[in-house]
Amino acid sequence: MKYNDINIDKANKWKRLGILVSIGLPIISIALITTQPNFWLQLEAVSSRAFSKLEEPYRYPFYQSLAGNRTLIAPLQQEIAFYQERIRQYPDRALEQADLASTYLRMARLTGEGSWYLLADQTARQSLALLPIDNSEALAVLARVAEANHDFNKTLQLAAQIPNPKEALPMQVTANLAMGRLEQADQAAEQLVDLTLSMHAFTLRALVKTAQGNDQEALQNFRYALEVEEAGELSHSARTRTLLGRFYYERGDLQRAKDFYQEALRIAPNDASALLNLAQLELRQGHYRVAERYYHRVAQQQASPTVFDPLILRGQAQIKAAQGDRTGAETLWAEAETQLRQSVGSLSLGHRRDLARLLLERGHSQDIAEAVSLMAAEVQLRRDADTLGTYAWALTEAKRWQEAQSIIQMALDSGVRSAKLWHQAATIAQATGNKAEANTYFQKVRAIDPNFNEKARRAIHLGVGLGS
Amino acid sequence: MNAKLHRHGILPLLAFLTTLLFLAVTATPGQAHWADMSAAEMVVEPSTVQITLTYPTGLTPFADTNQDDQLSPDEVRASKQPLTTFLENAIRLRNQNNQAGVLQVSPQLEAALPPTVRAAPNTHSTIRLTYAWKQPLQALKIHYNLFLPGVPTANCLATILQNHQLRTVVFTPKNQNLTLSAGLTHLTTGGLLLTIAGAIVWGAMHSLSPGHGKTLVGAYLVGTRSTPKHAILLAATTTITHTLGIFALGLVALFASRYILPEQLYPWMNLLSGVMVIAIGLRLFIQRLSNRYSSHRQAHRHSHSHRRQPSISGELVPLPAASLPGTGNLNVNQPHWHNSDSPHHHQHSHHQQNSHHPPHHHSDHSFHDRIHHHSHDHHHPHTHLPLGPDATPVTWRNLVALGISGGLTPCPAALVLLLSCMALGQVGLGLILVLAFSLGLAGVLTGLGLLMVYAKTLFQRLPVPKRPVKLLPALSALGIVLIGVGLSAQAVMEIAGG
Numbered sequence: 004m005k006y007n008d009i010n011i012d013k014a015n016k017w018k019r020l021g022i023l024v025s026i027g028l029p030i031i032s033i034a035l036i037t038t039q040p041n042f043w044l045q046l047e048a049v050s051s052r053a054f055s056k057l058e059e060p061y062r063y064p065f066y067q068s069l070a071g072n073r074t075l076i077a078p079l080q081q082e083i084a085f086y087q088e089r090i091r092q093y094p095d096r097a098l099e100q101a102d103l104a105s106t107y108l109r110m111a112r113l114t115g116e117g118s119w120y121l122l123a124d125q126t127a128r129q130s131l132a133l134l135p136i137d138n139s140e141a142l143a144v145l146a147r148v149a150e151a152n153h154d155f156n157k158t159l160q161l162a163a164q165i166p167n168p169k170e171a172l173p174m175q176v177t178a179n180l181a182m183g184r185l186e187q188a189d190q191a192a193e194q195l196v197d198l199t200l201s202m203h204a205f206t207l208r209a210l211v212k213t214a215q216g217n218d219q220e221a222l223q224n225f226r227y228a229l230e231v232e233e234a235g236e237l238s239h240s241a242r243t244r245t246l247l248g249r250f251y252y253e254r255g256d257l258q259r260a261k262d263f264y265q266e267a268l269r270i271a272p273n274d275a276s277a278l279l280n281l282a283q284l285e286l287r288q289g290h291y292r293v294a295e296r297y298y299h300r301v302a303q304q305q306a307s308p309t310v311f312d313p314l315i316l317r318g319q320a321q322i323k324a325a326q327g328d329r330t331g332a333e334t335l336w337a338e339a340e341t342q343l344r345q346s347v348g349s350l351s352l353g354h355r356r357d358l359a360r361l362l363l364e365r366g367h368s369q370d371i372a373e374a375v376s377l378m379a380a381e382v383q384l385r386r387d388a389d390t391l392g393t394y395a396w397a398l399t400e401a402k403r404w405q406e407a408q409s410i411i412q413m414a415l416d417s418g419v420r421s422a423k424l425w426h427q428a429a430t431i432a433q434a435t436g437n438k439a440e441a442n443t444y445f446q447k448v449r450a451i452d453p454n455f456n457e458k459a460r461r462a463i464h465l466g467v468g469l470g471s
Numbered sequence: 472m473n474a475k476l477h478r479h480g481i482l483p484l485l486a487f488l489t490t491l492l493f494l495a496v497t498a499t500p501g502q503a504h505w506a507d508m509s510a511a512e513m514v515v516e517p518s519t520v521q522i523t524l525t526y527p528t529g530l531t532p533f534a535d536t537n538q539d540d541q542l543s544p545d546e547v548r549a550s551k552q553p554l555t556t557f558l559e560n561a562i563r564l565r566n567q568n569n570q571a572g573v574l575q576v577s578p579q580l581e582a583a584l585p586p587t588v589r590a591a592p593n594t595h596s597t598i599r600l601t602y603a604w605k606q607p608l609q610a611l612k613i614h615y616n617l618f619l620p621g622v623p624t625a626n627c628l629a630t631i632l633q634n635h636q637l638r639t640v641v642f643t644p645k646n647q648n649l650t651l652s653a654g655l656t657h658l659t660t661g662g663l664l665l666t667i668a669g670a671i672v673w674g675a676m677h678s679l680s681p682g683h684g685k686t687l688v689g690a691y692l693v694g695t696r697s698t699p700k701h702a703i704l705l706a707a708t709t710t711i712t713h714t715l716g717i718f719a720l721g722l723v724a725l726f727a728s729r730y731i732l733p734e735q736l737y738p739w740m741n742l743l744s745g746v747m748v749i750a751i752g753l754r755l756f757i758q759r760l761s762n763r764y765s766s767h768r769q770a771h772r773h774s775h776s777h778r779r780q781p782s783i784s785g786e787l788v789p790l791p792a793a794s795l796p797g798t799g800n801l802n803v804n805q806p807h808w809h810n811s812d813s814p815h816h817h818q819h820s821h822h823q824q825n826s827h828h829p830p831h832h833h834s835d836h837s838f839h840d841r842i843h844h845h846s847h848d849h850h851h852p853h854t855h856l857p858l859g860p861d862a863t864p865v866t867w868r869n870l871v872a873l874g875i876s877g878g879l880t881p882c883p884a885a886l887v888l889l890l891s892c893m894a895l896g897q898v899g900l901g902l903i904l905v906l907a908f909s910l911g912l913a914g915v916l917t918g919l920g921l922l923m924v925y926a927k928t929l930f931q932r933l934p935v936p937k938r939p940v941k942l943l944p945a946l947s948a949l950g951i952v953l954i955g956v957g958l959s960a961q962a963v964m965e966i967a968g969g
Contacts, residue, residue, distance in 0.1 A: 024946075083630060084637035091514055091521070118628030118641070122510040125525045125597050129579065152505065345624050 056262050060226065061247070063270050065234035075113055075238055075271055082106045097134030100126055101141040108144050111151070113238065115275060115309030124148045139167035146174050153354070153384055155182050169199060176207045183386030185215055185417060202228045202236060206243045213250060214388065216418030221250065241271040242468075248280055249468045253421060255452030255459075257284055275301050275311050276467040282318055283465040287458050291322045298322075311467075313339040317361055318465045325461070336365045355381040356393055360464045363396055371400045388414040392424045393464070399427065404435050422452035423463045506594050507619055509627035511562075515634075515651065517607050520564055520572065522600040523579060526617060526627075529594070531557060542596035544578035551576055554598070561617040564602045567610035572602030611651040615642040663900075670888070670904040674911025701870060702920025708874020710913035713885075717905050721889040742966065745959030752952035755869070760945050885909070 055062045086103035093099065104126035111119030127144035134141075146161035158178040165171035172195040179188035192208040205228035212221035225247050232240055248263030261284055267277035282297035298315045305311070316339035323332035343358040359377040362370035378394035391414035398407035411428045429444030448455050509526040528540045534550035535542055547554065554576045564572045579597040618625040627642040633651065640649055885908045889901045 080637045080639070084632055084635060087512060087514065087630070087632050087637070088635065116628065116641075117505070118508050118510050118626065121505070121508045121525060121595065122512070122628065122630075124593075125510070125595060128593070129597070 055266065056258075057266055060229040060232065061244070061263070061266070063240060063244075063266055064232070065240075066269075075273075076110070079106060079110050079113065083110070095133060097130045097138060098140070100130035100133065101138060101144065104130060104144040105140055108147055109238075114305075115311050116305075117310070120148050120151050137166060139165045139170045143170040143174065146171075150174065150178060150181075153181075155384060168194065172198070173203065173207060176211065180210060180214055181385050181387055183388070183391070183417065185211065189215070200231060202232050202239050202243060204228075205231065206239070206246065210246070214417060214419055216420045218250075218254075218420055225250070237271050238274075241267040241274045241277060244270070245274065245277045245280060246468050248277070249466060252280065252284060252466065253423075253452065255422070255454040257288065257454065260284055273304050275304075275309075279311065279314060279318070279465070279467045283462050286318065286321060286325070286465065287462040289325075289458060291326060295319065295322055313342045313357055313361070314465065314467070316342070317357075317364065321364070321461060321465065325458075333365070336361060356385070356390055359397055360393055363393075363400055364461075364464070371397065375401050375403075386413075388417045388419040388421065388424060392421070392427060395427055395431070399431055399434070402434075404431060407431050408435065420451050422448045422455045423460070425451065426455065426460065507622050507625040509595075509617060509625075511615075511627055511629040513613075513629055513631045515608065515611060515631065518604050520602045520608075520611065522562070522602070523597060524558075524562075524600055524617075525595050525597045527594055527619060528596045530617060530619065531596075533557075535596075540594050542578075542598065547576065547578040547598055558600060558617070561615075562600070563612075563614040563616075565612040565614075566604050566606065566608055568606070569612070570604060572604050575601045575603070577601070613649045613651070614647055615649075616644075616647050618644050666900075667903060667907045670907035671911040671914070674885070674908035675915050676911070699921055699924055702924050703917055704867075705870050705874050706913050706916035706920050708871050709916055710909045712875045713912060714906060714909040717885045717889055717909075718902070721901070721905075742959055742962035745955050745957070745962055749952055749955030749959065752948055752950075752955050756945060756948035756952060 083103065083106050086099055086106060089099050090096065090103060104123045107119050107123035107126060111117070111123055123144050127141040127148070130141040131138055131145075142161055142165045146158045146165070149155075149157040149161060155178040158174055162171045162174040162178070172191045175191035176188050176195065179185070179191060188211045189208075192204070192211045195204040196208050198204070205224045209221045209224035209228060212218075212224055225243065228243050232243075244263045244267040248260040248267065250260075251257075251263065252260035261281065264277045264281045264284070267274055268281075271277070278297050278301045282294045282301075285291075285294035285297065298318050301311060302315050316335045320332040320335035320339065323329075323335060339361055340358070343354075343361060355377045359374040359381070362374040362377075374397040375394075378390075378397045381390060382394050391410055395407045395411040395414065398404075398410060408428075408431050411424065411431060414424050415428060425444050425447040429441045429448065432438075432441035432444055452459070506527050506529070509524070511525070512523040514521045528535050528542060531542070531550075531554060532538075534546055534554055536546055536549070537543075542550075555574055558576060559571070559574050566572065577599045579599045613629075615627060615629070617627065623644055625644065629640050629642060629649075631638050631640065631651065642649075885905050888908060889905045
């Protein structure tokens with residue numbers, strides 16, 4: 004009897020011990036693990052591996068190397084401080100001036116704030132004054148500033164003077180792409196890939212292939228870009244994934260597009276391009292509150308005016324319009340219009356194309372003539388498929404069907420696979436009575452983007468990247 | 472007819488003017504036109520501020536004598552006086568005594584630009600401004616008002632470099648003022664004390680963030696028969712190791728930065744620290760588990776009565792000499808030792824009313840085991856407890872080793888503090904601040920340790936189920952092992968990740 008009691012007592016004790024361990028151990032473990040430094044980053048890495056719908060190499064593989072603070076601005080500020088100090092000590096060192104100019108340029112592209120371009124431009128000029136020959140970096144900065152000002156001829160002219168092809172070729176790719184010279188862009192991209200085999204080079208070649216309508220090769224190049232990805236290239240890593248997201252968005256694969264945008268945001272949580280594209284995606288799906296939140300997030304992180312401001316306002320106006328608040332939408336469009344008008348003109352960082360799109364989106368009949376003239380001026384500088392498409396849109400609204408048809412045909416001749424361009428072509432064909440042609444074009448639209456609908460059409464020009 | 476025309480002409484004009492007024496009032500700063508932008512690179516030095524200013528040349532047309540939208544070095548020199556007068560009003564810099572700095576204007580570029588670059592359109596000029604004061608700067612008030620008149624979107628992006636730190640600010644017609652403090656370089660006595668106090672607070676606050684050995688200290692102290700002295704020793708050891716580690720790493724960074732990067736040392740120190748913690752944790756776990764089993768054995772082997780008063784000493788309790796080995800019979804007047812703080816509590820009664828058990832820090836388990844090989848009645852409630860195999864579970868060696876392992880990996884924040892001061896040429900200040908930082912850390916760790924010790928005593932007084940409490944030492948030891956595993960795994964991942 005006593006022996007049994009002891010056994011029961013023993014069993015109870017073990018039971019209690021088991022319960023205590025099963026409750027206490029997880030609690031202690033959770034407390035210990037969550038108080039470890041870098042816990043959240045490691046959790047993110049694990050969750051990315053476990054839950055991300057993206058497979059290797061599309062999923063970012065270097066989470067472990069990410070710092071807790073992933074703002075891309077702080078490291079650039081440190082770099083600027085370093086070079087400014089060096090220049091204070093050695094004011095005659097042209098190459099350090101060029102390095103500083105290059106850092107200012109990266110800051111400009113990251114933040115979208117125009118004044119950084121001005122600093123980059125002036126610092127590059129100072130560098131060139133000190134060292135007029137063999138100063139590739141300073142020339143490259145000037146060429147990039149010219150590109151930001153949409154002076155593509157000047158960009159190519161300066162790029163031609165750059166002795167280092169690694170510096171010159173990327174600009175030749177982008178400037179030729181903007182001017183619709185796909186062959187030259189392709190050649191430059193091929194040379195760049197042969198020369199560097201870098202993530203940036205493959206991404207540029209992917210852009211050229213996309214513009215040529217060669218989707219398979221474009222995807223292959225995006226893949227190569229991610230295969231040669233290195234830790235620490237945060238802005239490139241985020242950008243390539245954002246562009247891939249755009250690629251899938253344009254083809255109606257919204258879930259995959261979203262996955263890529265979100266992966267970009269995991270790498271760079273404040274990436275404005277990824278946020279704006281996500282807002283566009285949500286808007287297209289009718290998730291207006293979510294879209295508004297993304298716009299709000301981009302607007303909130305800007306300390307000063309940026310090139311993204313009018314796009315945010317246009318997106319917010321579309322949300323209001325879709326919700327039936329026409330007055331609210333008009334107010335936002337008016338605000339965006341004010342900003343765009345101030346920035347349009349020679350030597351400016353604004354887009355005539357953006358202003359024309361705003362005027363067309365708003366739908367005031369009195370604005371159409373201006374939209375047409377803005378685009379007529381713009382296509383003198385830019386002749387990429389997207390710009391030609393906007394011109395054709397303006398001509399369509401002006402009911403200048405023949406001109407619209409010839410312009411949209413020029414855009415489609417590039418070979419680009421774009422549902423919006425085929426949709427425009429179908430609309431023009433329908434208006435000119437070519438029903439059969441219109442049906443063929445509508446089929447092409449469905450083949451490229453099976454989900455292309457009215458909401459998609461309204462959100463068409465609210466994306467960033469891939470020529471948008 | 473005229474009146475009608477007049478009316479038709481006036482109304483659109485009024486509408487146009489109203490629109491213009493509305494736009495001027497409501498326009499938010501947008502993407503400014505290139506020609507409206509300015510940029511200023513400011514460098515704050517002990518008693519001067521250097522500004523490299525790039526601005527639309529149209530703002531100073533009087534200096535652009537050849538009207539090419541560019542100020543050449545000769546033009547700047549020729550118009551030095553009017554430029555100084557104009558810019559003194561547009562960009563006002565004042566020190567802590569509200570004294571304006573003496574401004575000097577000089578050209579930025581002496582060399583000529585190559586023809587290809589000159590051909591590029593440029594509407595801006597760059598000049599250098601130097602503001603100087605007689606006294607060192609302790610504060611700086613900047614008033615910037617160099618904008619194109621009537622352009623609400625005009626702005627100036629200023630980068631301000633001060634004590635190796637860069638900050639940026641955008642001056643606009645609506646935001647023209649900025650105040651800066653001069654930083655650490657010129658500290659008054661009050662300022663120094665304030666800085667040290669700040670470092671203590673920073674250290675204390677920083678130690679509350681993840682890591683820093685809090686869990687380690689807590690896990691150790693909660694599971695041992697620890698006293699406040701032990702808590703203080705553990706925190707002090709951690710802090711001293713931490714401070715010495717930072718000094719050492721700072722010196723490494725200072726003298727050997729060409730050969731080794733301090734951040735490369737971190738993972739290895741983490742690994743060393745982690746392995747040490749695992750070893751200590753395992754040792755404690757085994758020790759505490761064996762204590763528990765031995766106490767269980769005792770609990771079931773005896774049920775006796777010591778005719779004594781319950782111990783109020785709270786520490787070690789003498790047992791009757793009757794139970795001494797070799798005595799052969801029970802003699803309740805012989806002392807033997809119990810530890811009333813041990814988690815193994817079992818109650819039995821003692822009839823003896825003679826005295827309190829004197830406190831004594833001594834134990835002998837073999838002896839203890841042997842005295843309990845008997846069975847008799849106890850008539851008063853009493854806690855007599857098993858001791859560990861070494862009879863002193865809180866050993867100085869354990870404490871010091873654990874303290875060292877907890878403080879071995881220096882906190883990067885403290886290292887940054889030291890290196891920043893070194894970079895500013897304030898090595899002494901750096902050492903003082905790191906010491907203050909570590910004192911803050913020590914304060915929190917000591918507080919936490921004491922809390923654990925006192926909370927545990929309180930816990931024992933509460934009518935809580937005793938068995939879970941008995942497991943606490945073993946669980947806390949297991950916790951230490953887990954911390955060690957976490958630290959080591961993280962270090963290995965860092966090392967493997969390069």
